[in-house]
Each structure stands twice: as structure tokens, then as C-alpha cells.
Amino acid sequence: MSDILKQIDSDVKSNKVIVFMKGTKDAPQCGFSAAVVDVFKALGVDFETRDVLTDNELREGIKKYTNWPTVPQVFVDGKFIGGCDVTREMFQSGELQKLIKSQINT
Amino acid sequence: MITLLEIENKINQKLKTIHLEVIDLRGGDHIQVIAVSPDFENKSLIDQHKIIYEILSLEMKSNVIHALTLKTYSPSQWEKVKPGFKKELGHEI
Numbered sequence: 001m002s003d004i005l006k007q008i009d010s011d012v013k014s015n016k017v018i019v020f021m022k023g024t025k026d027a028p029q030c031g032f033s034a035a036v037v038d039v040f041k042a043l044g045v046d047f048e049t050r051d052v053l054t055d056n057e058l059r060e061g062i063k064k065y066t067n068w069p070t071v072p073q074v075f076v077d078g079k080f081i082g083g084c085d086v087t088r089e090m091f092q093s094g095e096l097q098k099l100i101k102s103q104i105n106t
Numbered sequence: 107m108i109t110l111l112e113i114e115n116k117i118n119q120k121l122k123t124i125h126l127e128v129i130d131l132r133g134g135d136h137i138q139v140i141a142v143s144p145d146f147e148n149k150s151l152i153d154q155h156k157i158i159y160e161i162l163s164l165e166m167k168s169n170v171i172h173a174l175t176l177k178t179y180s181p182s183q184w185e186k187v188k189p190g191f192k193k194e195l196g197h198e199i
């Protein structure tokens with residue numbers, strides 16, 4: 001596994017919720033990334049982010065890591081759950097809240 | 107550039123759908139797909155989306171489709187959401 005994939009792997013495993021996104025929590029640089037940040041702010045869950053715009057190796061590496069072609073990418077307790085659409089849909093159905101509650105209490 | 111009909115045909119060639127909408131959100135390369143397929147039964151949302159992404163992977167890699175927004179359902183899920191279904195994304199593109 002290349003260095004970048006090792007780094008992503010450790011980031012993913014050492015954070016309950018982490019979002020690989022374009023921009024930062026306070027300055028998202030794309031509508032999809034901003035929407036994901038809004039979801040987690042609405043949930044009041046603290047979450048880690050990585051800005052793929054600052055590191056092209058990271059931007060390509062994350063797509064290899066999950067075999068998913070786009071950013072943002074959301075991980076909950078080490079598991080890739082999806083991008084903006086999946087996160088919003090799970091938020092609207094309440095599935096995301098259930099997933100996070102079960103992970104945070106363990 | 108790719109037409110909405112070409113996208114629709116490409117999906118229908120590889121996926122049986124009982125409901126399929128392909129919408130141009132902006133500029134011809136920000137595309138929304140709403141798809142209901144029996145193949146999505148018992149699949150997680152991300153796996154449903156992976157099927158569509160796989161079908162359109164060439165267009166995504168070549169940036170002919172720059173942004174792809176998906177709403178996917180199995181027939182049973184579709185029956186539940188249909189009454190209150192809204193196409194709007196609720197966020198900017």
C-alpha cells in the first residue's frame with residue numbers, strides 16, 4: 001500500500017467521522033462538500049475533514065482507496081458510507097443518525 | 107457533450123429500470139439521475155450508486171459528466187418515497 005493510502009487508512013481508522021472534501025469546514029469550495037458539512041453541523045456531531053484541494057496525491061489517493069470517483073467522501077467509524085447524495089439521503093431517512101449514535105456510544 | 111437521451115439509453119442498456127429520469131442540472135455536464143430498479147433490491151445506497159457510476163464511468167473520467175447527482179431506489183423503497191418524493195437537491199451544485 002502506498003504512503004498516501006497508508007495515511008488515508010490511518011486517518012479513516014482514527015476518526016469517528018471524517019470527510020475528505022474540497023475546502024474546509026468553514027470554507028467549503030464546492031456545493032456537494034458544503035452540503036455534507038451542513039449535514040454534520042446540523043447533527044451537532046464533531047467531525048474531522050481533509051482538504052483534497054491542498055494535496056493532489058490525496059485527491060487521487062482517496063478515489064483509489066474507496067474505488068469511488070468523486071469527492072466528498074464520508075467515513076463513519078472507518079467505513080466508507082458514500083458521497084454527498086448518500087449522506088443526505090441517509091440524513092433525511094434517519095439512517096445516518098442511527099449509524100452515528102451506534103458508533104459514538106460504543 | 108452528451109445528450110440526456112444518450113445517458114438514458116446507456117443506463118437502460120445495462121440496468122432494468124421501472125422508473126428513470128435524467129435531468130440537466132446545469133450546463134449539460136451537471137446531471138441528475140433518478141433510477142428505480144429491481145437490481146437495487148437489498149443493496150446499500152452506496153452500492154446502488156456504484157452501479158450507476160460504473161455505467162457512466164467513461165463519461166465521468168472524461169469529465170463529459172462533471173457532476174452526477176443520484177437518487178436511487180429499489181421498487182419497494184420507491185413505493186414508500188413516491189408520495190412525498192421531491193427531485194430538488196436541497197443544496198447548490
